[in-house]
Amino acid sequence: MNVVALFGTRLVHRVPCIVGVSRKLCDYSSDGDAMMDNGFQLIEEPLKMTWGDSGPDSRSEFEIHIESRWCERQQGRFQAERVIEVLMQDGPGVDSIAALTELHLKVSWILVREVLVGILRTINPDNKARWAKLGYKFFLWSGQQENYRHSSSSYNLIMKIFADCDEFMAMWRLVDEMTENGFPTTARTFNILICTCGEAGLARRVVERFIQSKTFNYRPFKHSYNAIICSLLGVRHYRLIDWVHQKMLGQGLYPDVLTYNVIMCAKYRLGELGQVWRMVDDMVRNGFSPDFHTYNIILHVLGKANRPIAAHKLLIHMKEEGIDPCVLHYTTLMDGLSRAGNLQACEWFLDEMKKNGCLPDVVCYTVIITSYVVAGEFEKAQAIFDDMTAKGQLPNAFTYNSMIRGYCMAGNYKVAISMLKEMESKGCSPNFLVYRTLVSNLRNAGKLREARGIIKQMVEKGRYGHLARKIRWNWQS
Incomplete structure (x- = not known):
């Protein structure tokens, strides 16, 4: 299929749609925030204009409003901590509702939100039944206070608490109550x-x-x-x-x-690549121009189908239509090509990306590193990792996971274990995937003592304790 011919000469509009869809195409990225401007100009410029020649001691209404909002949120967080402390004392002989009333708090949306979010952070498999009860008790109490009325947002938060606590019937009752009350x-x-x-x-x-x-x-x-x-x-x-x-x-x-x-994107995930092309044809036939995200999906499809020439033509076509391919597009393409086993094409597009002024980010480096590790070319993966750190890019948990896997494949288990300490020294906390990769490889290599040490470390540091016990249970069974 001539991919370029699909789009004719229509101008492609940059429509900001599908938050996160494009990044989700790369399985190696997880909840990573995109690179953004710091946004300070949005605050500094209005202040400069307001100050004018009045001197640095003058304060604009804008600045006063920002400071007031900040103080309100800080007070809400402090009061929420007090509320949670009172709720934790609930039990036989303790009237937590009376204790909450004695705090004489002014109930606001900020306070309710901070309390419910604090409860969500506290829930674990051992206390979920208790926190479902306490969360709802606070929800009822706060809804009865003067000058406060729950909103859809507060209902959503208590529903999330019930969901995390496996209280499904209570969750559905809340949905009915929410609609009955006009929300x-x-x-x-x-x-x-x-x-x-x-x-x-x-x-x-x-x-x-x-x-x-x-x-x-x-x-x-x-x-x-x-x-x-x-x-x-x-x-x-x-x-x-x-x-x-x-x-x-x-x-x-x-x-x-x-x-x-x-x-x-759904068709692609289901492996129905032919259906993807039919949707593209249907889209163009109905007068819609592919946007930034459409091209990203198509590049991944072309990559996974191992069609680098067609992908290169599409990148050229994107420029002609007014969309400059960015690091996301190249990363998505290389991810697809790596899954097709075409590492040579990955290397070519990596060089092409740099020639076009796109600097690789942590996700791009992680895709390349993982590709080499999966292909058993750990020396090349190590070289890319070294180049990444030399250029000031900080590895994330998924980068380290690939490197740990590579070290284990190379039989260098001591270095693989030491990377846990390296991660923390660089401010990157190991996620469960990292622990599971390391424990699994140590166990398969017969290094049971070292594997038990990693599980013990997970429990002692309070990280994924219930999952650590699950790993140990599966191991022993």
Whole structure:
């Protein structure tokens, strides 16, 4: 297929859609924030204009407002800590509700949010039943206080607490209470429910309820179907996305660029590459121009299909249409090519990216390093890792995970273990994937003492304690 011919000469608009869809194509990145300006100019410039010649001691209304908001949030956090301390003392003979009233707090949305978020951070498998009860007790108490009324956001937070505590019936009762009290359900509400009920096989029922709902506030999306499919993409319900798409067409609604991008991403994840091309054809035929994210999806498809020449032509076409390929596009392409086993093409596009003024970021380096490790070329992976650190790029947990895996494959277990300390010395906390990779490789190599030491370290540092016990249980069984 001539990829360039698909798009004609239409001007491609940069539409900021699908938050995180493009980055999710690279499995090696996880919750990594994109590079952004620090935004200080947005604050400094208005202040400079306001000060003028009045001297540095003058303060604008803007500055006073910012300081007031900051003080309000700090006070809310301090009061939330006091509330949580009172709730933790709840038990036989202790009236926590009376103790909360005696604090004489002014209940506000900030206070309620800080308390509920604090409870979410405290929940673990050993205390979830207790915190579900205490969280709801605080929710009821705060809703009865003068000059305060719960909002959709506070309902969503207590629903999230019930979800994390496996209190599914209570969660659904809250949804009914929320709608009965006149609060709209939001995209966040749907996301909480679909994440919880998807595993229980209730996902389609949740979707149907929200499609039929008259109180679903799906903003900022154009319509409810886009809000639903974006949430489904986040929880990997790819088959259900296609079902929602058919429902959408049955209602007489037609896809926009965001809809097409989500559906193409779902088709790609399902391995239905032919369907991706059909969606591209349908998109262009209906008068929509591919955007930044569309090109990113197509580049990954071309990479995984091992079509570097077509990908190169597409990159040229993007420039002609006014979109300069960035590090994300090149990284996505190299990720696909590496999965197809074409490391030579990966190296060529890495050089091409640098020639075009795109500097590799941590995700790009991690993709290349992982590709070499998977291919058994650890010396090249080590060279890329050294080049990365020499140029000031700080490795993330996934970079270290690939390097640890590489050291284990090379039989250098001592260095692999030492990388845990190196990570922490550079401010990068090991995630569960790193621990699991190291423990698994040590166990398979017969180094049981070292593996037990890593599990002990996880427990002692309070990291993934319940998962550490699960690893140990699976190991012993």
